[in-house]
Amino acid sequence: MTVLEFDGIPFNALAAPGPAGPDSPAPEAGGTQPVIGANIAAGSAASGSGAVPRVDPIAEIRAGVVAAHRSALSAQLALQREIWRRSIRRAPESVPVTETAGSAREGAFKALARTGRVRLDRAALEQLARGEAAAVFGPGHQRAGTVWAARVAGTTALALTEVTGIELYGGAGNGRVTARFEGDARSAALQAAEVFALFTGMPLCISGSVITGSVGESALGSSSGTVDLVVDGLDLVPRPYVEGTVSFGPGTQPVAVRVSVTEPAGVDVGPGGAAGDLLLNEFHMAHLARGDQAIAMGPEFAEYTGVRATRLPTGGLLLVDRVCEFDGARGNLESASYTTEYDSPADSWYYAETANDSMPHFVYMETSLQAALLMGYYAGPTRTQPGTTLSLRNLGGTATVLRQIDLRDATIEQDSRLLSTTILPGSSLQTFDYTLSVDGEPFYRGETMFGYFSDEALGNQTGLDAGRFVPTWLAGHPEARTRIIDVAARRADASAPACSRGKLALIDSVEVVDQGGNYSAGYLRSLRAIDPDDWFFARHFHLDPVIPGSLGVESVIHAVQEWMLDAGFAESMADPVFRIPADIAFSWRYRGQFLPTDGSVELEAHIKSVRRGPHGVTVVVDGSLWKPGLRIYELVDLAVQLADRKAQS
Incomplete structure (x- = not known):
């Protein structure tokens, strides 16, 4: 056997x-x-x-x-x-978000298309009424194979005469449109919401889609003046929609408005249906993360809607947008290759909250791993065990940064290959390799393994050490002298350089043993309480909350970053920033999960080497993470680089 x-x-x-x-x-x-x-x-x-x-x-x-x-x-x-x-x-509710100056808020709606045009004259509005969005907003508002049929004033006479401003994430809600109108006030309110839906590119995800809507009663009737729409809800699930409140000036009664982007009657919105030349697009990603699995993956996946099942993360942790090419077939679990894409706008929340010069390490990991799991799931391993609820977990991998690159406003192309699938009772394993590129030039490459597990299999959790209790290095060396780096205090100083903040404030203190650890070069330990209301549980995953493994890795990185600053490596630098060094292979193993009820996350890092070079200081560490009583993550050759941005600009 x-x-x-x-x-x-x-x-x-x-x-x-x-x-x-x-x-x-x-x-x-x-x-x-x-x-x-x-x-x-x-x-x-x-x-x-x-x-x-x-x-x-x-x-x-x-x-x-x-x-x-x-x-x-x-x-x-x-x-x-x-x-x-x-x-x-x-009715669907918008995701609550918090303000982050100069960037999109974590969980805020991500536009399907970007444009710099935020003022429209009457001629531009008439073009939108004819369905000529790309002529108004630019080439980003067209997509191969997608028919753009949505238009402003499709059911009413055009009342808007000028749009004086369009803002995403602005105003008192998630967006804002200010305009002037002549004619029916309710039509003007409806058209302001339609303009916003077109501005964000919503019709790109359903070929041939039209806009339908409703608006509350207004005492103005036919008039002229200004219209001010504050958008407080927009989403792609269950169908793309915009909702908000419209005011017509001082002393007028505001009205509620909602518009939806819907497919023509009888059109299939599932994989390859109304997605144009794509197999899956942003609409399918949103449904796979938290909506109707039949829409995301096809009718055979309908049974997974509303229960714990394999999903993509959601909100600010959803880091894959489209499946462009798929060379494989559903049911063929031995091999497949595919290309996906992820757009990384410069105002993405993680750029504002990381201490890194560009993209934080956890996004490198997440965007590559999500691309792999997406198509591995699409191939159908869970369909080999009907009636069994299987949750997906990453088990480990190895990855290398090939070159340092600023990924702001880049479209990341993710080329992945399914290498193998092994089906076992109550579980299955899949292996992949992947390469991330920008403009055809690779910058990140790795391999990984995922497992699908039943609830019973998830319960057999025994960690990395066959169920044995393995203490931290510090617990095994009670004689070691420690000192504390107060990370929370440094973070409270708004002028403190190279500091992770907001949603990426993952640790509050670091315990240091100088010349300690497995390599006698330094040892770091941090303990963090788990709050069941921590933001990432709602994102990873819907109906199956666990801490993302990549954020566990990120927390170790933050401990190393704080140690490097505390050690004085940045003292001679005018503008210190952290980077992910190239050509150092990093590997990880996960054999457990952090649940909302687990109480705490404990991490340690062993300083392995400190290298000084023309591009700054690079530190390499090995690390582990524990849930209470169980070591479940192991990290090998995790590297962090500290450099002077001004010296290299």
Whole structure:
């Protein structure tokens, strides 16, 4: 019989864990080797055939922890299902966002097309009324294979005479349109919302789409004057829509308005349907993240709507936009290749909140991994086990930055290959390789493995060390002298350079042992409490909240960055910034998940090398992350570079 090995031992995601404490007996000759469980899990040793297993009190405690973990998963699933049921009974709500000066807010609506034209005269409005959006807003408002039929004033006479301003993320809500009108006030209100929908490129995601809408009653009737639309809701789910409140000047009663971009009757909006020359576009990505799986992946995926299932992240963590080419077939799980794209606007929230000179490391990881998992899922591994709810987790990989590049306003092309799929009861494994490029020039390359796991398999969580308790280096060296870097205090200083803030404020302090750690070059430790209301749980994943592994990696990076600044490496730099150095292969392994109920995240980093060169100082570390009592992440050769931006400009 063929036995799949994973981490060097036979893989069985459903095997119940046995004794795994530090005093557990070693397997005898001819006995059963440890098994691996869920995303995650490593199994335990058992004695040879006919042997009576020894009762281990630590194993009994661990079994109780596993049972409690399974109960937590079940309760979480029941709660999320109820939240889903309630949400689909209500009208869609906009995602709450917080202001970040000079950038889009995390979770804010991402326009499908960008344009610098924010003022429109009557002639431009008449072009929009004829459906000539690209002539008004530019070539970004057209897409190969997509028929643009949406237009302003499709059901009413054109009342707007001039648009004096259009703003996305502005005003008191998510956007704003100010205009002048002559004629029917309600028509002017409706047309202001239509202009905004066209401005954001919403019709690009449904070929041949039209705009329909409704507006509240206004006492103005036919008049003239100004119209001021404050957009407080816009989304692509269930269909692209804009809603807001329109005012007509002092002393007038504001009215509510809503417009939707909808497909023509009888048109398929699923994969390859109304997506033009694309297989999947931004509309499908939004549905895969938090909407109708049948729309995102096809009718055979309908059973996954409203339950824990494989999804893309949502909000500011959704980092893939379109599937451009797919060389494969659904049901062929052995190999496929595909090209996807992600647009990274310069005002993306993570550029404003990172200490990096350009894109933070976690976005490199997420955008490449999301591209891989998307098409691996599309191929259909979960359809081999109908009726089983399977959640997706990344298990590890290796990646290398090939060259440093500023990715602001770049479209990242993601070329990925599915290399293999292994189907097992209650789980399956897929491997991929990928390359990220801009304008055809690669800048990032790696390999990764994903696993799909049932709830039972997720419950068999035993971490990186076969269920044994492995303490941090510091816990094993109680004699070590420590000092504290107060990260929160430095972050509170608005003038502090090279500091991660906002949603990327992932650590508050770092405990340092100088000349400590595995390499006697320095040791870092940080402990952070998990708040079930932390922003990323709502993003990763819908109905299945866990901390993104990439943010675990990012938190270790932040600890290293703070140590580098504390060590004085930036003292001679006029404008210190952090970068991801090129040509250093980084690898990671994940064998666990951080749930909202886990209490804390503990991390450590061992300084491995400090290299000074013409481009600054580069530090390489190895690291680990723990949930209470269990080491679940391992990082090898994670590199951080500190450079002087002014010296290299």
